[in-house]
Every structure is written in C-alpha cells, then in structure tokens.
Amino acid sequence: MSAELDWYLQINLKARHLRLLVTIDTYRNLSQVAEVTHVTLPAVSKSLAELERGLGLTLFTRTGQGLVPTPYGECLTRHARAMLHVLHQALDELKALSAGTEGKVEIGVLPVSASILLTHALKLLKQRSPGTNVKIVEGSAASLLPELWQGHLDLVVGRLPPLDALGSFEEKELLEEPVMLVTGGQHPLARKKAVEWSDLLPYPWILPPLGSILRDPLERALEAHGVPLTNNYIETLSLHVIRAHLQVSDCIAVMADTSARDATHPQPLHTLPLNLPRLLRPAGVLWNRVRTLTPSAQLMISCLEETAQRLAQEAQEKR
Known part of the structure; x- marks a missing residue:
C-alpha cells in the first residue's frame, strides 16, 4: 500500500483532484459540488471514486448529514488547501512579472503595536520597489498566526508573541517600544x-x-x-x-x-507621566520557517529593519 500511495501522490495526483477535495470538504454534498463546479453529479461521484481507488483510501463517508471526511480525508484536504494556495501564489507572481510589476507580499499586522513601524517601512518599500504590491490584513495573534502557518500570509508584523508560542515560526526583533x-x-x-x-x-x-x-x-x-x-x-x-x-x-x-x-x-x-514596567516583547516580524520567503517578503523585512533602526535612533535623540 505504501508504494502504491507514494506512486499515486507523486505521479497521478493533479490540481483538479485538490480542487475536488476542497470543494467536497466545503459543501459536504455532492449535488452542491456538481452545481458549483458546473459538472454532472455522476462525474463528481466518478472523480471521487477514482481518487479513493487510486489512493487505496476512503476519504469521505456518507451520512444522513452529508459527506464527512475520514481522518485520511481530513489530512489530504488540509494539504490540498495549502498546495492550492501555493499554486495561486505562483500564479500571482507570474502575472505580476508578465505585467511588469515585481511581486506581492501579504502581511498580517497586530493592531495597536506596529502601525508607525509598518507605515514607514511600506513607504520605504515603495520607494525602492514601486512595482511590489502589498496586501495588509489586521487581526489578533490568534487569527493571524494560523494564517501565517497555512501560507496565507508571508509575514506578521507587531508585538512578538511569547517565546513558547513560536512553534515553527522564525522571528526577528525590530523595535523595543515601551x-x-x-x-x-x-x-x-x-x-x-x-x-x-x-x-x-x-x-x-x-x-x-x-x-x-x-x-x-x-x-x-x-x-x-x-x-x-x-x-x-x-x-x-x-x-x-x-x-x-x-x-x-x-x-x-x-x-x-x-x-x-x-x-x-x-x-x-x-x-501620562507614569512608567509602566516592560509588559511585552519588542515589536518584530514573524514568518514560517518551513516556507521559503519570496524576494518581495525578503525586501519587506529589510525595509522593516532599516525603519526600526531609524525610529530607535530618533527616539534616542528625543530623550
């Protein structure tokens, strides 16, 4: 089984299989899957049966409430979502290159913690690379870190979380802000x-x-x-x-x-002239160490570092 599974995943698994898995997991109903994908219900059933037969695994079970993923289905669907996102990122980069732009970076920002740092770093980025496009998503650590792990974000900027919460994330301290x-x-x-x-x-x-x-x-x-x-x-x-x-x-x-x-x-x-103790770690930037940073993300980190150094110097001069 191991050899057959390895062969199927590496040779026969295609993007249409990934899309089918994600769509079934989303709707949990083959009739709805057929409707949204504009194919017939028998064709959807046949595609799922061929995928399960090729893998030698049952991915979904039929219940009164619809299709429910098995542990195999949950595992493969989770990776299917990640792989489709990577393919979409590649498509975005290829489109950007063909249009004469220089790439795109998607950044999560923790509110109240890094607005000035990020604002000035974005200005510097646009000065150095006007064709690099940026998408900003604001949210809490609880909402942004899973997005970073799944590859939906390239970077997260803001107050660094406690060290025991880092897991597979790489971090760079940027600015000590009381x-x-x-x-x-x-x-x-x-x-x-x-x-x-x-x-x-x-x-x-x-x-x-x-x-x-x-x-x-x-x-x-x-x-x-x-x-x-x-x-x-x-x-x-x-x-x-x-x-x-x-x-x-x-x-x-x-x-x-x-x-x-x-x-x-x-x-x-x-x-107010009242001094609080150091309550938090410095402002910084996080990324997923198991995913390769794009050139645009690397440039953004460089702009954040340079901006942080300048802000720290300005703050020192004011004291």
Missing part, C-alpha cells in the same frame, strides 16, 4: 502637572480584549499600583477607534510609545 498610558488632550489628567497612580481610579478605560497578549500583564501592572480595573471599559485593538474615542471621552488607554507620540497625527494624544 507601553504608555494615554488620554485625549481634553482629559482632566492632561491638565495636571503631576499625576499619581491613584488619580486613575475614577476614569473608564479602553483595554485590549481578553486573551490578547497585552491584557493580562497590563492588569497585573495596574493592580500592583493599586489601580484595579472596574467594569467601566471598552475592549478593542483598533488604533483608529482608540484614538477617536479618547478625543471624545475621559477614557485612559494603553499604547505603544511611537504611536502615542505620533506628532503627525491631527489629534495628538497626551502621555
């Missing part, structure tokens, strides 16, 4: 020359959601200073929402140093 407590310019504490931790007690908060990498260490740090969090808060990772709400409320939020001190923003924030 976390600051911030308010809008109209906040009562923004008008005080001296601020004590106890002054924070009456005010509501904008917090990172439960489960995000900043939430637990922030709560512990505030409790250590006698500032337990109340039930009066908003949870979000959106930098735009945080900035906008700080301008119209008496909320206090936590933000990375470069974002908090962004003087180019039309509505600057006020940084």
